[in-house]
Amino acid sequence: MKKTIGVILAVTMLFILSVCTAENRTDIEQSLLKIRNNEEKEYTLSTLEVGTLSTDAVDGAKYAAQLLDHVRFEQTDVSQWPDGEYVVLNFPKENLYYMFFYGNDTMVGQEKDGKNTLYRATPDQTGMSALKIMEQWVDAMAAVFPPRNEQNLDADTVGEFVDGSYYFRLKIREGDAGQWVADDLSQDDSVVRLGGTKMAYDGVYEVRYDPVADGEMNVAVRHFVEGVCDEVHEFILRVKDGKITENVGGSYTASPDDSDLDPVLSGEWAEVNTQFTQMTVTRNEGRGWNVEIVSPLTHGAYVFKANIAYDCDLDGFVYSDGTFYNVPISDEENPDLGEPVAKDVSGIFHFEGAEGGNDGEIRLSWYNSRQPDEQIVFERLQK
Numbered sequence: 001m002k003k004t005i006g007v008i009l010a011v012t013m014l015f016i017l018s019v020c021t022a023e024n025r026t027d028i029e030q031s032l033l034k035i036r037n038n039e040e041k042e043y044t045l046s047t048l049e050v051g052t053l054s055t056d057a058v059d060g061a062k063y064a065a066q067l068l069d070h071v072r073f074e075q076t077d078v079s080q081w082p083d084g085e086y087v088v089l090n091f092p093k094e095n096l097y098y099m100f101f102y103g104n105d106t107m108v109g110q111e112k113d114g115k116n117t118l119y120r121a122t123p124d125q126t127g128m129s130a131l132k133i134m135e136q137w138v139d140a141m142a143a144v145f146p147p148r149n150e151q152n153l154d155a156d157t158v159g160e161f162v163d164g165s166y167y168f169r170l171k172i173r174e175g176d177a178g179q180w181v182a183d184d185l186s187q188d189d190s191v192v193r194l195g196g197t198k199m200a201y202d203g204v205y206e207v208r209y210d211p212v213a214d215g216e217m218n219v220a221v222r223h224f225v226e227g228v229c230d231e232v233h234e235f236i237l238r239v240k241d242g243k244i245t246e247n248v249g250g251s252y253t254a255s256p257d258d259s260d261l262d263p264v265l266s267g268e269w270a271e272v273n274t275q276f277t278q279m280t281v282t283r284n285e286g287r288g289w290n291v292e293i294v295s296p297l298t299h300g301a302y303v304f305k306a307n308i309a310y311d312c313d314l315d316g317f318v319y320s321d322g323t324f325y326n327v328p329i330s331d332e333e334n335p336d337l338g339e340p341v342a343k344d345v346s347g348i349f350h351f352e353g354a355e356g357g358n359d360g361e362i363r364l365s366w367y368n369s370r371q372p373d374e375q376i377v378f379e380r381l382q383k
Contacts, residue, residue, distance in 0.1 A: 026073050027110060028098055028119060031091060035064035045138050046088045048201060053141040055196025055208065063137040071130045073108065076120045082107050087134040105131035145198050145206055157233065157252075164243030165195060165210050168221060170233070172203040178225040182207040191217035192237050192244060211239045216248065222313055226287070227320060229313035230255040255312040258287065264362060265289060265317075269378035272363065279364075279378050291319070291349075293366070294327070301327040303337055304368075308349060317349040322368060345370055352377060 025033070034040035038061055046052040084103035091097065099109040100121075108130060110117040121130040146162050148169065157170045170180070185194045195208035207221055216238045223231035235250035262283050271277035277295040284290060288309035295302050306322035322345030325337035347368035366376045 026075060026119065027096075027112065027117065028073050028108060029068065031089075031096070031098070032064040032068050036061045036068060040091070042091065042093050044088075044090045044092070045134070045141055046090065046199075047138055048085055050138060050142045051198055051200035051202075052090075053138065053144075053196065053198050055141050055144045057144045057195050057208075057210070058137070058140045060137070063133055063140075066133050067130055070124050070128055071133070072122045072124070073119045073130075074122070076107075076118050078116055078118045080107065081109060081116070081118055087131065087138055089134070100131045100134045102131065105129040141196070142198075144196050144208060148204070159235075159247050159250075161244060165208055166192070166237055166244040166247065168207045168209070168233070168235075170205050170221070172199075172205055174203070178223050178230070180205045180221060180223050182221045183219055185209075185217075185219065191215040191239050192219065209237060209244060211242055211244050214239050214241065220313075226309070228288075228309040228318055229311045232313045253312050255310045258283070258289075258310070261310060262289075268381040269364065270381055272377045272379050277376065277378075279366075289317075297327055302341075303327060304345075306345070306347075311348075314348060315350070318346070319348075320344065320346045322347060324370070342370060 031040070035043065041056065043060070044052050044054045082101040082104040084101060086099040086101045086109070089098045089100070094112075096110070096112045099111075101107050101109065106121055106129070108119045108121050110119065123129050145167070149158070149160065155171075157168070159169075160167045172180070180199075182194055182197055185192060190212045191214070192209045193212050195210035197208070198206040200206065205221075209219060216236050218234065218236055220232055220234045222229045222233075231252075231254045233250070233252050236248040237244050238246040238248055240246075266281050266283050266289065269279040269281065276298065277293065277300065279291065279293045282290045284307065288307050291304075291306050291308050293302075293304040295304075303325040304322060305325075306319040308317040308319045310316070311318045322342075323340045324342040324345065325340050345368055347366065350365045350367075352363035352365050362380055364378045366378065367374075
């Protein structure tokens with residue numbers, strides 16, 4: 001009995017010790033643990049020389065383990081923050097990144113949600129540093145992308161086959177405020193997979209696709225502005241004998257200009273079936289349109305407001321900031337809608353019968369995430 005109690009106490013103490021150790025870990029140690037344990041894939045490395053790199057062709061767990069095993073990270077006075085360039089380990093979805101300074105390899109900076117923290121990085125071996133491990137990591141990731149063909153540097157888009165992989169490169173427009181994103185292709189039945197991406201500081205975005213199994217597969221690289229796709233490059237990659245051998249066709253699509261769509265979209269609309277639910281569409285000063293839908297007490301009793309923008313990938317107008325209000329049961333002296341009953345509703349408007357429709361009328365079909373099975377079709381009212 002005493003032996004059993006002793007075993008239980010020992011196991012309990014180990015558990016408590018492990019919990020305490022986890023709680024005492026710094027932010028950078030917790031981030032590295034996620035990479036080492038393959039719990040975190042959404043990270044990038046970047047330097048001024050090579051740009052921003054992302055690839056799972058390199059085992060990031062290996063480098064994260066070296067940092068955890070051979071470097072001790074202790075928080076220190078942020079007033080000692082070094083100047084100069086650095087290697088960046090970035091976790092974009094967490095709004096978190098770490099800076100490994102070239103000018104002082106014993107310091108690592110952290111910025112999280114706009115707040116700075118500074119760590120002293122002490123290695124356990126002479127000649128080793130956190131910066132050296134990061135440089136080795138960057139070099140390994142950069143080696144995934146071969147040098148560009150000098151003859152193709154002036155082209156807006158270039159596709160090349162190198163050692164069985166396919167590299168797609170495109171030039172970034174000057175002043176571009178958006179973001180290019182390649183399909184992650186993580187599904188089990190993939191014929192190809194996304195081997196990595198590289199955003200060079202000379203304005204070139206590069207995507208690597210690696211073979212998985214023989215066959216053909218559609219891939220796409222999309223450009224997003226404020227979450228809306230306004231450009232997309234699509235093509236089909238063919239894999240044979242374990243190598244990507246051919247790019248079968250391809251297409252490029254860009255959203256129409258807002259000024260071209262505005263005469264068709266802005267104005268007053270009404271539900272086709274009842275005419276009671278009314279919609280007003282007005283052009284924004286910036287990008288997209290404001291939409292307000294009013295459904296009376298007899299037909300839903302709500303007011304819906306959102307900002308919509310045209311998404312070329314979906315061929316429709318998307319929104320993610322939709323807000324529902326209850327129609328106030330009051331007179332014109334109290335027009336306040338009060339608190340919304342639903343916020344951040346997403347959905348889409350599609351043109352119906354705009355091109356080649358039987359009746360020649362332009363209609364808009366409205367879907368929203370709160371009631372995905374419900375569709376309301378609006379027709380344009382005569383001015």
